[in-house]
Amino acid sequence: MRGVLVRASAAPFVVVGGLAAGAAAAALGQKRAECSASFTTTVYMPTTVYVTASEPPALSNSAPGTSSGVVATSTSTSGDAVPSTPLSATSSSAGPSTGVSPSDSGTASFTVSLSTSTSAVEEPTSTQVPTSEPISSSVTSDIISSSVTSGAPGAPTVKPPGPPSPPPIFRGYKNAIYFTNWGTSGNSSYLPQELPVSELTHILYAFADIDANGTVKSSDAFADVGKRYARDDPLNRTRGHHAYGAVKQLYLYKKRNRNLKTLLSVGGFDYSPKFVPVAADPGRRRTFADSAVRMMADYGFDGIDIDWEYPADADQAQHFVLLLQACREALDKFSFRHRLPYRFLLTVASPAGPVNSHKLDLAGMDPYVDIWNLMAYDYTGSWDNTTGHQSNLYRSPRHPSATKLSTDDAVQYYEGLGIRSSKILIGVPTYGRSFESTSGLGQAYAGVGTEGGGVLLYKTLPRPGARELWDDGAKASWSYNDATRELVSYDTPRSTLYKARYVRRKKLGGAFFWEATGDRAGAASLVSTMSKTLGWLDESPNHLWYPMSQYENIRWGMPGA
Structure with a gap:
């Protein structure tokens, strides 16, 4: 996952969805345009999504905490110690993790990110965001997951989408x-x-x-x-x-x-x-x-x-x-x-x-x-x-x-x-579980032995001198030693x-x-x-991208290993 954090404090605003870092500069390095703001949304997309607004805020490469700028470092949220990396960004101290924060003047301060998923771990690289963005695009409702409710004037509340739901189709045992x-x-x-x-x-x-x-x-x-x-x-x-x-x-x-x-x-x-x-x-x-x-x-x-x-x-x-x-x-x-x-x-x-x-x-x-x-x-x-x-x-x-x-x-x-x-x-x-001094299944016994409290590893079974038996009704195995009168139940x-x-x-x-x-x-x-x-084992993918891990080799995906 790659991300660049964009922050602006004026009520009109620009929301930028997922874009690969290499294409971001080319897509954003164009002339500024003006239009009317209508909604806010958060999307996970493999392509670029723009929603533009009238009187767009001036975007510059200013430091975190100023009224506008590009934030290239991470800040911790809700107790998470997130390492400072160019491509991992969380909401700044000016607002909650939803990216929207009401202010006293009724305007909205917000944070958004450019992000894209990747199936392989790559080392982060620095990305610069140009100061203009002219493109407007629509997104189909089956991709966007958003909710906007009314609140104080100029301070919409955005319900963040959750992660993907469990896959509705079977992907293997x-x-x-x-x-x-x-x-x-x-x-x-x-x-x-x-x-x-x-x-x-x-x-x-x-x-x-x-x-x-x-x-x-x-x-x-x-x-x-x-x-x-x-x-x-x-x-x-x-x-x-x-x-x-x-x-x-x-x-x-x-x-x-x-x-x-x-x-x-x-x-x-x-x-x-x-x-x-x-x-x-x-x-x-x-x-x-x-x-x-x-x-x-x-x-x-x-x-x-x-x-x-x-x-x-x-x-x-x-x-x-x-x-x-x-x-x-x-x-x-x-x-x-x-x-x-x-x-x-x-x-x-x-x-x-x-x-x-x-x-x-x-x-x-x-x-x-x-x-x-x-x-x-x-x-x-x-x-x-x-x-x-x-x-x-x-x-x-x-x-x-x-x-x-x-x-x-x-x-x-x-x-x-x-x-x-x-x-x-x-x-x-x-x-397996052991029973001593017994005549068989369902019978009384006296003790389970001192070894492991009667718990024996499968790789040690059956014990020497024991016969391995099968209960076809229960579809279960066990062993019995006629000399020692020990019974062990195991798979x-x-x-x-x-x-x-x-x-x-x-x-x-x-x-x-x-x-x-x-x-x-x-x-x-x-x-x-x-x-x-x-036969068919689960094919769903695992996750490798942990830029917030306290361990550097986990954070960087074990490079060279």
Whole structure:
């Protein structure tokens, strides 16, 4: 996105829409013309749009803060620290981010920008705007999104358009995965370079923490932006403030795979209690939303994922709706303020079981949510009295006590509330749950083992001596060891194949995996099985232009990388 800011203080005015920087000088370097002002509008256009006025204000290359001039630097708005770059501009201190500010004399002071989207990151260059502009052009109503209401004389109020709405047409299935910052360290670390990005459409980076005042913050700054990988600068000889760690690696993946989106996931099980007081307070909700968007932009991500496990009552459910509303508004305001014709995503990790899902106002949340990550796992575990499948697709007629819940039940519940099926992703675990001293499915057990609290990574299964079994009614796998009497419930390529077919048959949005560490490589990979069976993966583009990031290498698009 390129932009040049034009500001004038007289009531008659000129509004200039999107134009590539190279064509701006030629189009504007002509004789001044006079006509009558009729309306104001804001447009995102790949071509030039002019609306001219009588007694046009004198435009000159004067400094910010004067009555007229060209502003070639950025100023921060609403707490955003926007770096000074020639091609990024926000509204000046004389007016709000809408670009219109009433004055005491009844005249309007306003700011507008020349902007154009670009699919590749380019280094900014300086642009001069000539002092005259003679052209008048009309714009069709299907491109303009504007609203003008009456107010004080000479002070119209302009309603800014939001970013593009979600695409009304299907653009391919989503195959997403959670990738954790804590998983990048330790003896069994899983590095960003191991992610199967060619099989993925979305990477959800987990988890960001939450301060008591609502500020979203890093839970591990070293893993996020500090850790050095191969080809990074180990001696810190590069000048400036740069992001390294997982954030840099994820941005590089996006740059090389233009359909890959990354999201900042906030909360998770450990940090979820912090949502309760923050979501209940309007001020802290705004702080949460604004800081989450700020962190998303600093990291060069494509959206925000909220993982609150779980609202406990109707009041907390309503606060969750208001928190999502604040986040959606903050994302849309961010796009508008920085002239970005891109819809940043807002997703939710949502429960599949009725104990938690029935407490939520899912219908009230849905207008703000782009993707529902349905956590279709943990249907059974150490909290139950009997063994069972932990992520079965259907209830099993043969083993009803082992399938008290099912993914199909959860999907039907969400769809029954009016949630569009194409917004739902079903979760697939890359781990299994262990039950010891049991005689089989739906039977009593004694303990889950000391290893991982009964949670075992899929890539370690089946355990030595165990037989891998299949429940055709539930479309679920498990293993059993006759000698040790241990049962483990987990997904396999076979169960994942059925889940992918279910996604296609039900016209769901796709699937996601919790989490990257547990999967295998090669033909036994659950992620790869899902990707190949779905076939058509999401083709919507990601976003690479973050001139407001605090990190210089993100801000400049990783030049040379």
